[in-house]
Amino acid sequence: MTTAGDTYAVLVAEDDMGSRTATRLFLQRFGYRVGEAVDGPGTLREANLGHYDLVLLDLGLPGLDGEEVLSRLRRESPLPVIVLTGRSEERERIRVLDLGADDYLVKPCSLPELEARIRAVLRRGQPAPDTGRIEHSDLLIDRNAHRVQLHGAIVDLTPKEFDLLAFLAGSPDQVFTREELLEHVWGSTQDWQDPATVTEHVRRLRLKIEQDPAKPRWLHTVRGVGYRFVDIGTLDS
Numbered sequence: 001m002t003t004a005g006d007t008y009a010v011l012v013a014e015d016d017m018g019s020r021t022a023t024r025l026f027l028q029r030f031g032y033r034v035g036e037a038v039d040g041p042g043t044l045r046e047a048n049l050g051h052y053d054l055v056l057l058d059l060g061l062p063g064l065d066g067e068e069v070l071s072r073l074r075r076e077s078p079l080p081v082i083v084l085t086g087r088s089e090e091r092e093r094i095r096v097l098d099l100g101a102d103d104y105l106v107k108p109c110s111l112p113e114l115e116a117r118i119r120a121v122l123r124r125g126q127p128a129p130d131t132g133r134i135e136h137s138d139l140l141i142d143r144n145a146h147r148v149q150l151h152g153a154i155v156d157l158t159p160k161e162f163d164l165l166a167f168l169a170g171s172p173d174q175v176f177t178r179e180e181l182l183e184h185v186w187g188s189t190q191d192w193q194d195p196a197t198v199t200e201h202v203r204r205l206r207l208k209i210e211q212d213p214a215k216p217r218w219l220h221t222v223r224g225v226g227y228r229f230v231d232i233g234t235l236d237s
């Protein structure tokens with residue numbers, strides 16, 4: 001099965017062996033290829049090899065000031081950079097973003113959140129997905145006609161149910177948090193939309209497209225993270 005990070009390579013620049021290894025193992029579970037660097041000069045060397053899609057940069061690396069590493073990375077490569085730092089002050093955050101970081105996380109941070117941020121940054125660099133037909137086995141989603149067919153029969157969906165299904169099915173196997181789905185499908189953030197809205201829409205979608213909504217074939221819950229669309233292929237049995 002393909003996973004979220006299937007084609008992406010991430011450089012983990014972190015001098016603490018414990019967090020570096022934990023991060024690498026976690027990302028590899030999601031299908032990312034992972035390289036490691038343990039100091040500032042090594043990070044710049046690795047990043048310039050051109051093997052990577054993103055750098056995860058601990059700001060407290062030995063050998064070179066973290067901000068210096070960041071600004072050189074910015075000058076020398078187009079790679080997106082997510083900064084990890086132990087300092088949470090607002091001015092620090094602003095400084096790092098000003099230096100060109102694509103995102104910023106304060107340590108200790110949760111690995112699922114880190115992976116979600118990596119995915120979000122990588123997605124920003126992607127061309128918009130094709131807006132036409134999405135086909136998964138016997139499920140056909142026609143974005144132009146705003147119509148869903150399952151085993152040849154039209155499924156009656158509300159506009160938001162359609163948008164949610166089309167969004168998830170457009171990136172099969174990728175896990176999205178409810179907050180991300182609110183942002184992408186509802187165009188809003190959790191500040192004024194309740195993530196429970198997503199839960200309710202997934203529930204209703206399952207009633208409409210799943211043979212057994214309690215054991216979904218398409219719309220899977222990833223516990224503690226969110227949802228993903230899975231195409232397991234045509235069911236033979």
Ligand code: CA
Nearest residue numbers: 015058060061
């Ligand atoms: Ca460090």
